[in-house]
Structures are given as C-alpha cells and as structure tokens.
Amino acid sequence: MDELQLEGITKGYLGVQALKGVSFSVKRGSIHALAGQNGAGKSTLVKILSGAETPDGGTIRLGGEVMRFREPTDAQSAGIHTIYQELSLVPSLSVAENIFLGTLPKKGGVVDWARMQAESREALARVGFDLDVRQPVSSFSVAEQQAVELAKALHKDARVLLLDEPTSTLPLPDVERLFTVLRRLASEGVTLLYISHRMDELYSLCDAVTVLRDGITAADLTTAETKPADVVTAMVGKSLEGSIADAALRGERSPRLGAGRTETILLSARGLGEEGRVEEIDFDLYQGEVLGISGLIGSGQSELASLLAGARKSTDGHLVMDGKTLTFSSPRDAIRRGIGLLPQDRKTQGFIPDMGVAGNITLASMPMFSRLGVIDGKREKKAAHEMVSKLGMKVSGVNQPMKTLSGGTQQKGILARWLVRSSRLLICDEPTRGVDVGAKEDMYELIRDFARSGGTVIIASSEISEAMMCDRVLVMARGRVVAEFDHDEIDPQGQSILQLLA
Amino acid sequence: MTNNTLKEPAKSAGESPALHPRPTAGGLIKRLLPKSYLLLVLVVIIVIGYYVSADFLTLRNAENVIAAASIVAVLAVGQFFVILTGGIDLSVGSILAMSTVIAALTMQAGMAAGLSVAFTLFCCGIAGLVNGLLVVWLRIPPFIATLAMMSAVKGFSYIIQSTSLIQITNQTFIDLFARGTTLGLQNPVMIFLVVMIVAALVAKFTTFGRSLYAIGGNPEAARLSGLPVARNLLITYTMSGLLAGLAGLIAAAQLRQGSSLIGVGYELDAIAAVVVGGASLMGGKGDPISAVIGVFVLATIINVMNLVGISSEPQLVIKGAVIVVAVFLSSAGGVQRISGFFRTHFGRRTARAAS
Numbered sequence: 041m042d043e044l045q046l047e048g049i050t051k052g053y054l055g056v057q058a059l060k061g062v063s064f065s066v067k068r069g070s071i072h073a074l075a076g077q078n079g080a081g082k083s084t085l086v087k088i089l090s091g092a093e094t095p096d097g098g099t100i101r102l103g104g105e106v107m108r109f110r111e112p113t114d115a116q117s118a119g120i121h122t123i124y125q126e127l128s129l130v131p132s133l134s135v136a137e138n139i140f141l142g143t144l145p146k147k148g149g150v151v152d153w154a155r156m157q158a159e160s161r162e163a164l165a166r167v168g169f170d171l172d173v174r175q176p177v178s179s180f181s182v183a184e185q186q187a188v189e190l191a192k193a194l195h196k197d198a199r200v201l202l203l204d205e206p207t208s209t210l211p212l213p214d215v216e217r218l219f220t221v222l223r224r225l226a227s228e229g230v231t232l233l234y235i236s237h238r239m240d241e242l243y244s245l246c247d248a249v250t251v252l253r254d255g256i257t258a259a260d261l262t263t264a265e266t267k268p269a270d271v272v273t274a275m276v277g278k279s280l281e282g283s284i285a286d287a288a289l290r291g292e293r294s295p296r297l298g299a300g301r302t303e304t305i306l307l308s309a310r311g312l313g314e315e316g317r318v319e320e321i322d323f324d325l326y327q328g329e330v331l332g333i334s335g336l337i338g339s340g341q342s343e344l345a346s347l348l349a350g351a352r353k354s355t356d357g358h359l360v361m362d363g364k365t366l367t368f369s370s371p372r373d374a375i376r377r378g379i380g381l382l383p384q385d386r387k388t389q390g391f392i393p394d395m396g397v398a399g400n401i402t403l404a405s406m407p408m409f410s411r412l413g414v415i416d417g418k419r420e421k422k423a424a425h426e427m428v429s430k431l432g433m434k435v436s437g438v439n440q441p442m443k444t445l446s447g448g449t450q451q452k453g454i455l456a457r458w459l460v461r462s463s464r465l466l467i468c469d470e471p472t473r474g475v476d477v478g479a480k481e482d483m484y485e486l487i488r489d490f491a492r493s494g495g496t497v498i499i500a501s502s503e504i505s506e507a508m509m510c511d512r513v514l515v516m517a518r519g520r521v522v523a524e525f526d527h528d529e530i531d532p533q534g535q536s537i538l539q540l541l542a
Numbered sequence: 543m544t545n546n547t548l549k550e551p552a553k554s555a556g557e558s559p560a561l562h563p564r565p566t567a568g569g570l571i572k573r574l575l576p577k578s579y580l581l582l583v584l585v586v587i588i589v590i591g592y593y594v595s596a597d598f599l600t601l602r603n604a605e606n607v608i609a610a611a612s613i614v615a616v617l618a619v620g621q622f623f624v625i626l627t628g629g630i631d632l633s634v635g636s637i638l639a640m641s642t643v644i645a646a647l648t649m650q651a652g653m654a655a656g657l658s659v660a661f662t663l664f665c666c667g668i669a670g671l672v673n674g675l676l677v678v679w680l681r682i683p684p685f686i687a688t689l690a691m692m693s694a695v696k697g698f699s700y701i702i703q704s705t706s707l708i709q710i711t712n713q714t715f716i717d718l719f720a721r722g723t724t725l726g727l728q729n730p731v732m733i734f735l736v737v738m739i740v741a742a743l744v745a746k747f748t749t750f751g752r753s754l755y756a757i758g759g760n761p762e763a764a765r766l767s768g769l770p771v772a773r774n775l776l777i778t779y780t781m782s783g784l785l786a787g788l789a790g791l792i793a794a795a796q797l798r799q800g801s802s803l804i805g806v807g808y809e810l811d812a813i814a815a816v817v818v819g820g821a822s823l824m825g826g827k828g829d830p831i832s833a834v835i836g837v838f839v840l841a842t843i844i845n846v847m848n849l850v851g852i853s854s855e856p857q858l859v860i861k862g863a864v865i866v867v868a869v870f871l872s873s874a875g876g877v878q879r880i881s882g883f884f885r886t887h888f889g890r891r892t893a894r895a896a897s
Contacts, residue, residue: 351766375768389766392759394826403756404767406749413748457767 049098076252091115119199131178183214239268301329311357332510345500349381350374380458393443398424405461448479620785628825629684641790646800670783719795758825
C-alpha cells in the first residue's frame with residue numbers, strides 16, 4: 041500500500057525550473073531512498089514535502105488523500121516530519137522541552153513537568169536511547185541529539201519521516217545504531233524517506249531508491265534487484281564504471297592517486313600535539329607523496345590537518361621543513377612555506393560568498409598580483425581565467441560571486457587558490473564532504489594531477505575509500521596514530537583499517 | 543575511462559544555466575540595480591523638493607546642504623570601512639566632539655593651526671586605535687567596545703574642556719576647514735570629495751580594500767588564506783577615528799567653537815547613511831560612494847522638510863521611514879521580493895483558473 045504518492049510535482053524559482061515533474065510513490069513502512077546529484081532537485085523536493093515551499097503544480101497524496109501544505113505546520117500536522125542535516129533543536133532547552141516544543145502539556149495553567157518527562161523518556165525509548173531528559177540538549181553528543189530529534193517527530197505521531205543526510209556528521213558506530221532504530225521504526229509502520237550521498241548506506245538500509253536528475257525522476261529502483269553502480273549511472277546519466285568515484289562508492293580499493301614518493305623529505309612532524317585533541321604525532325612526509333590520515337570523525341585527523349596548515353596552534357612538538365625547526369602560529373606562517381589548506385567546511389571556512397571567483401582565487405596570493413598594495417586587475421583576471429579553464433570550473437565569468445556556484449565548483453575555486461601560488465603541499469580536510477558524485481570524481485582527478493605534477497598531498501578523511509587511494513595511510517584513533525599502511529598493504533575492502541578504527 | 547568521465551560531471555554540475563547570470567546587458571543592469579535604486583531615491587527626493595519649494599533648487603541651498611552633509615559624509619566613509627569588516631563604530635560622534643575640543647584648546651593655548659590640526663588628528667587616531675585594540679586583542683564585540691569608548695571619550699573631552707565651550711578665533715584654521723575655497727569648491731566639500739574618492743579607490747583597487755571585503759565576508763576564510771586580519775582591523779578602526787577627527791575639525795571651524803556637546807547622534811546618522819547606501823551590517827558588502835550617496839539622501843530629505851516648514855519631530859518620523867524604505871530597496875532584496883510577490887500571486891491565480 042502506498043503511503044506517500046507524488047505526481048508531476050513542479051517547482052520553478054526566478055528563471056530556474058528546479059523540478060520539472062517528479063512522480064514516485066513510497067510504500068507504507070518502507071525505507072525509501074532519494075538520490076541525485078547536487079542541484080538535481082532533492083532539496084527542493086524536501087522543502088515541498090516539509091511544507092517550507094509550495095509546489096507550482098502536481099499533487100501530493102498521503103495515505104491516498106490529496107494534501108496541500110502552505111506552511112511547515114501543515115505538513116507536520118498531517119504527519120510528515122523532516123530531520124535536517126543541521127539539527128533544529130534549541131540547544132539551551134532541556135531534552136523534554138525540545139521534544140514538547142510548541143506543545144507543552146499543561147495542568148491547571150502550569151506546565152505538567154512530570155508528564156512531560158515521562159512521555160519524553162517513552163519517546164526516547166522508542167528510538168533506543170535512555171537520556172536524562174532534564175539536561176539541556178547542548179550537553180549531548182550529535183548522535184544523541186539526533187535521537188532527540190527523532191523522538192520529537194515520533195512523539196508528534198509522525199507517519200512519514202524525511203531524513204536529509206542524517207549520517208553526514210555521525211561517527212561510524214552511531215550510524216549502525218541509527219540504522220537499527222530506523223529499521224525498527226519502519227517495521228512499526230513509519231514510512232521513511234532517506235536522503236544520502238553514500239551508496240553503501242542506501243544499499244544496506246533502503247528498500248527502494250528514486251533517483252532524481254535535472255528535476256525529473258530518472259529512475260525508480262529496488263535495492264534487492266540492482267547494484268549501487270546503477271544508481272550512480274542514473275544520477276550522472278552516464279556509466280561511471282571503472283572510475284575512481286565508482287570504486288570509492290563501492291568501497292573497493294582504488295588505483296593510487298599519487299605517482300609514488302620520492303626520497304626527499306618535505307616535512308617532518310616530531311612529537312606534534314595539541315592538548316586534548318592530538319598527541320605525539322611523528323611522521324615524515326616525502327615529496328610527491330599522497331599521504332592519507334584516516335580516522336573516524338573525532339579521532340583527530342581533522343585537527344592534525346589543521347595543525348599542519350597552521351589553522352590551529354600546536355601545544356607540543358614541532359615541524360621540520362627545509363632543514364628548519366618550525367612551529368606555525370598562524371595560517372600565514374604555513375602559507376609562506378608553501379602549504380595550502382582545503383578546509384573541511386567550505387561555507388564557513390572556505391570562501392568569501394559575495395566576492396567574485398577571481399578575488400577568491402587570488403585571496404592567498406594578493407602580493408603576487410599587486411604592486412605597492414595596488415591590485416593589478418588584468419593579471420589577476422588572466423590568472424583566474426587560466427585556473428577556471430584548467431580546473432573546468434563552471435562559471436559565467438571570473439567576477440561571478442562565489443556563493444552562486446555549485447558546491448563542487450566552489451571546492452575547485454578554493455583548490456585554485458593554492459594552485460595559483462604554486463603551493464608545494466596541499467592539505468585536504470575531508471575534500472569530498474557534501475559534494476556529489478560527479479564533483480567527487482573531479483576532485484580526485486585534480487588531486488591526482490597535482491600529485492603527478494610533483495605536488496605533495498595530505499588527505500585527512502573519515503572515508504575509508506579515500507584512505508585507500510593514498511600512497512600511504514596513517515590511521516588515527518583517539519588522537520593518536522595507531523598504524524601505518526602502504527597502499528599495497530591494504531586489502532581490497534579496507535578491513536585492515538576498519539578493524540583499527542573501532 | 544577515467545579520463546572520459548572527467549568532463550561529464552563538470553557539465554552536469556552547471557545543469558541550470560539560468561542559475562548563472564550571463565554577462566549580458568540585462569545582467570549588467572541587474573548588477574548595477576541596487577546602486578541605481580539609491581540614485582533613483584535621491585532623484586525622486588530632489589524632484590519632490592523642486593516642486594514643493596522654490597528655494598530648493600538654488601545654488602545657495604545646494605551649497606548649504608552639501609556643506610552641512612560634508613561632516614557626516616566624512617564620518618560615513620570611516621564608518622563604512624568598519625561596517626565592511628562586519629564591525630560597527632559607535633564612538634565616532636564622541637571622537638568628533640573630542641576633536642573640536644582638542645583643536646579649540648590647543649589653538650587657545652596659542653598653537654599654530656597646522657600643528658593643532660596634526661595633534662588633534664593624532665589624538666583621534668589613537669582613540670580609534672584603542673577601539674581596534676579592544677576588538678582585536680581583548681576580543682570585545684565591536685558594538686560593546688565602541689559603546690564603551692563612546693562614553694569614555696565623551697567624558698574625557700568634557701573633562702579637558704572644563705568650561706561650557708571654547709571659542710575658536712584662529713582665522714587660518716577657519717579658512718582651512720570652513721570658509722576657504724579650493725579650485726572653486728568650498729573646503730569642506732573638497733575634503734569630503736577627496737576622502738570619498740580616495741576611499742573608493744582603496745576599497746576597489748588595493749589589497750587592503752580587498753582584504754577588508756574578505757574579512758567582512760568570511761573572517762575564518764580570510765584568516766585561513768593568510769590575510770593579516772588583526773593588522774587590517776587595527777588600521778580600519780584607527781582610520782575611522784582619524785576620519786572622525788577630520789570631521790570634527792570641519793565642525794569646529796564651521797561652528798567656530800570646541801565643545802563636547804557637538805556631534806551627539808552623529809554616529810547613528812553615519813551608520814544610517816552607510817546602510818542606506820547598501821552596506822550590510824553583517825559585513826562584506828557595499829562601497830564608500832554609495833555610503834556618501836546615503837548621506838545625501840538623508841540630508842536632502844531633511845533640507846526639503848526644513849524648507850517647507852515641517853517641524854523637527856515629524857521630520858524624525860519621516861527620516862526613520864526613509865531609512866527603512868531605502869534599505870529595503872537597496873540591500874534587503876526588496877525589488878526582487880516585490881516582483882516575486884506579484885509573480886506568485888499572479889501564478890497562483892492562473893493555476894486556480896486552470897483547475
């Protein structure tokens with residue numbers, strides 16, 4: 041029986057047709073995946089289903105009844121709840137207050153705390169968590185906060201749950217736990233619409249997949265009868281088989297990115313550490329090498345990457361580069377040594393939203409494009425044009441504001457910032473987080489090009505598939521390096537790394 | 543195979559060409575729109591002024607408006623740079639007052655005009671630098687830091703002033719900042735024009751200006767790109783103090799006195815002008831010329847209202863309304879929202895008619 045049916049949903053914004061007629065149906069009590077590249081229309085569809093936007097045309101049926109949502113509250117009272125990537129809880133309020141937000145139970149004009157707490161505990165138990173519901177939400181981990189969000193939706197009698205990339209910020213063990221909860225909810229008759237970029241997740245969790253491409257339904261697949269490559273093919277409209285991204289998606293060992301290391305040491309870390317984050321890091325980085333730093337989220341690989349790029353300050357140890365003992369006190373110090381950082385969070389750390397592409401590209405090398413503090417616009421433009429065509433950036437002009445570009449193109453813009461000043465070492469912190477399959481493949485190719493032309497790369501990543509592309513991998517757990525593998529020592533499924541992570 | 547796939551995703555990444563404005567004539571007009579709306583507002587006010595008062599479009603009146611606006615225009619340029627970095631400077635009104643007091647005091651003590659000017663500007667620059675140090679070193683939010691300085695500087699100038707006001711009789715000084723003319727323009731007008739043009743060039747063509755846009759647009763990205771964020775913030779606040787001092791010199795010369803009571807509320811006029819000029823209080827947007835146009839939008843309205851004899855209380859109400867309308871049109875995306883409103887309204891109606 042179909043719980044949710046969409047028929048010919050269209051939605052246009054000023055000048056852009058985001059959805060050109062999306063139709064699919066979701067069976068009651070099933071876990072249904074929604075896949076598609078960035079810009080395929082997923083987020084627009086989520087907004088429409090959650091009532092944040094009204095469609096231009098088409099019908100939504102919930103349990104056979106035609107629905108019309110004008111506001112998010114309409115969708116919620118109909119039983120459709122959305123759990124966004126960025127959780128929408130009030131951090132300073134207690135768990136119970138968050139679960140009952142907007143519907144505080146009252147007894148004689150005052151809040152009935154006892155009932156509220158009891159019901160909150162019940163709702164949390166349904167998702168398999170036991171938390172002190174009187175504590176503020178901010179005192180709990182991301183996984184626990186997500187559980188609170190789920191409990192909140194369930195408490196309000198959710199029939200359909202929309203989950204927008206719920207695992208993107210979750211450590212691996214918590215992902216398994218979340219999946220267990222989701223499977224149980226599905227068996228209780230809740231319908232789940234699950235959005236994720238990770239194919240392994242879709243195939244281990246979901247019953248069916250609807251693929252969106254350019255605002256239309258590109259494919260309706262059942263996971264039992266298809267393989268991840270089919271979804272990817274439908275997403276990009278062309279077979280990716282044999283590519284790096286495909287190998288990464290299938291979680292298999294990939295061809296190495298680098299050309300192999302030379303014998304020259306570019307940089308050494310000696311006893312490097314930051315109190316409470318990373319400890320006693322020792323390694324030598326060879327020129328031309330692609331070094332992976334692998335670990336679960338929160339294991340310290342991201343912090344180590346930041347230390348090496350001067351974005352954080354080390355409290356112990358030092359670096360050796362060009363025969364000199366160094367400690368970076370700011371990114372400026374690292375940049376002077378030819379180190380560039382591709383930060384983890386593009387939006388908050390990566391680019392200047394209203395500034396043009398050219399300005400963003402030359403941001404770290406303004407002295408190169410200026411004389412006596414005056415910018416040489418011509419030379420800047422020329423360099424930007426070169427980068428745009430070299431990296432295949434999709435822009436209308438080098439003055440186009442950075443914020444109007446797609447995620448993948450933005451990431452290329454930040455990469456260009458370091459290429460334009462011929463950096464020696466590129467440090468990538470989760471280089472493909474939140475970028476779609478096609479752009480992922482592009483990123484890998486660009487990193488490969490950089491390495492093959494003599495550059496050195498460090499990739500800090502929580503994705504095993506990315507670790508397996510590197511010439512050498514340092515595995516981190518609880519802030520320490522626990523193992524080191526050469527590319528050829530890693531088994532095709534990456535089990536040797538996975539075991540160490542847990 | 544891998545090489546073949548390189549181009550394909552790039553193509554699909556830009557799947558909606560409409561998202562990316564092409565550099566057509568339409569696109570160009572669209573890009574210039576916010577600024578032209580601002581000018582349009584100014585023109586509308588001037589046209590209204592022309593119709594309601596015969597005295598409005600006369601040379602003498604124009605001179606009066608521009609001379610009066612030149613003080614706030616200089617303040618607004620300094621304020622613009624601070625707001626560009628995502629900060630705010632509430633102390634400029636007080637620094638302006640301190641400037642008049644120090645200039646008057648030093649000249650009363652017999653200091654030559656040139657030396658007095660240099661000393662005054664130095665003191666005001668120091669006050670601005672203190673603002674910067676509070677923000678950069680002590681990490682006090684700009685609003686609080688400059689609010690504290692607004693109070694402290696005002697108290698300080700009251701203390702050193704010690705009488706109610708100090709007359710300025712130094713003719714060289716008065717000529718230099720109020721009465722004299724250079725190249726046929728009154729000196730105050732010349733000063734603000736030079737300040738504005740230099741500021742516009744700095745904002746657009748220098749690495750310093752570029753880095754301020756970056757710091758305001760995304761401070762963390764600016765830091766990670768190796769920009770000297772702390773240094774540039776210090777320079778910006780010092781510059782705002784210096785320009786407030788310069789504005790104070792104009793005020794002192796025009797009023798021929800130094801007093802801690804001059805310039806009350808000027809900081810708010812300057813902030814209002816900057817936001818009317820399309821800058822965002824979040825930082826990273828705007829330009830100095832628009833900020834100065836913002837000053838003239840507000841000054842012209844006040845002038846028109848004075849000419850037709852509207853008393854000062856209704857003036858304040860109208861001024862408030864104008865700020866809201868101008869900011870809505872210039873920076874809050876008002877035009878798009880209005881047209882969007884009509885579109886959805888219209889769109890819905892046709893959809894209903896069809897069904």
